[in-house]
Amino acid sequence: MxxxxxxxxxxxxxxxxxxxxxxxxxxxxxxxxxxxxxxxxxxxxxxxxxxxxxxxxxxxxxxxxxxxxxxxxxxxxxxxxxxxxxxxxxxxxxxxxxxxxxxxxxxxxxxxxxxxxxxxxGIYVTPIQERKIELNGLILYPERLEITFNKNKIILTKKEAILAEVFMKKYPNVVSREILLNKLWDDINFVEENTLNVNVTRLRKRLIELSIENAIEPVRGIGYRLNITWRNE
Missing domain, CATH: 3.40.50.2300 (Response regulator)
Structure with missing residues (x-):
């Protein structure tokens, strides 16, 4: 190589x-x-x-x-x-x-x-097992930036993958805006308020591509929650 x-x-x-x-x-x-x-x-x-x-x-x-x-x-x-x-x-x-x-x-x-x-x-690399996060048929591979559902697959951006991982790990709990902001950016003092909304909206639209509607719902005054209403066919 x-x-x-x-x-x-x-x-x-x-x-x-x-x-x-x-x-x-x-x-x-x-x-x-x-x-x-x-x-x-x-x-x-x-x-x-x-x-x-x-x-x-x-x-x-x-x-x-x-x-x-x-x-x-x-x-x-x-x-x-x-x-x-x-x-x-x-x-x-x-x-x-x-x-x-x-x-x-x-x-x-x-x-x-x-x-x-x-x-x-090379020779000093420690072999690691690829991570796989599963939730009700939805499978996320964080290192690949890949998410699958019912044999359909899409590639996410890095920020979309980070958000998906947080929501899937925290389910069914609400995830606060502060937690999400800290996961996405090192210094949240320079992040505009609407930037998080934009990124969450993008992930929601990507999940629609997998035929998952309304996957992320806002919780007023707190943050967002993964809303699992689908079923693995």
Whole structure:
């Protein structure tokens, strides 16, 4: 298998040298060329590991690290000239796995890449049993972002899958808005009140695609409850 490494670095000379060195070791590399929407490149390339700088055009590396962490657990290594302790702390708190300061030895970068790939995809990976949550014929596979009912299957977004898991685990209890907000976002202080309603509505519409009507009902002043009125045929 050829592992894919994405390079998010605006110094093209450094990016090209990294790319050349990485490919010598049998990896496939891609240099990001869209710093206004890094996630577009991410979705197209689907990397196994990301190398990222802090100082980038438009948004800094911390922003893109957080965005990647919303959808992926792939290793993220910061490579930057910023040596401050707070920079390293912020990188790790925003989801990074490692931190390398410039100037660096390419051999160290390769060693770090090999180490993280072994840990995530290779011989050090601990086999785990895939989770499956079942409720009255409705089956959710959280890691696959997949939900099935009566042999019908749909793929959910990450936030839809998180909501579905909470509702199914808490059934038949009402789930408060506060619990749902904390599950979906790290900092609820910057989330608009209507944002949760929008996400719940989206999940309700997705369940309609499985022929499950009125699956989530609002409970005034508290939150929402999964309303199981269907039967597994």
């Amino acid at each position: 050829k592992y894919r490494i994405m390079i998010i670095e605006d110094d093209i000379s450094i990016a090209e040298l990294l790319s050349s060195h990485i490919e010598k070791y049998g990896y496939e590399s891609m240099i990001v060329d869209n710093f206004e929407n890094v996630m577009l490149n991410y979705h197209e390339f689907q990397p196994h590991l990301v190398l990222i700088d802090i100082n980038l055009p438009k948004y800094d590396g911390y922003v893109w690290c957080k965005e990647i962490r919303k959808i992926s657990t792939c290793p993220i290594i910061f490579i930057t000239a910023r040596e401050g302790k707070m920079d390293q702390i912020m990188a790790l708190e925003n989801g990074a796995d490692d931190y390398i300061t410039k100037p660096f030895f390419y051999e160290i970068v390769i060693a770090k890449i090999k180490s993280h790939i072994r840990r995530c995809y």
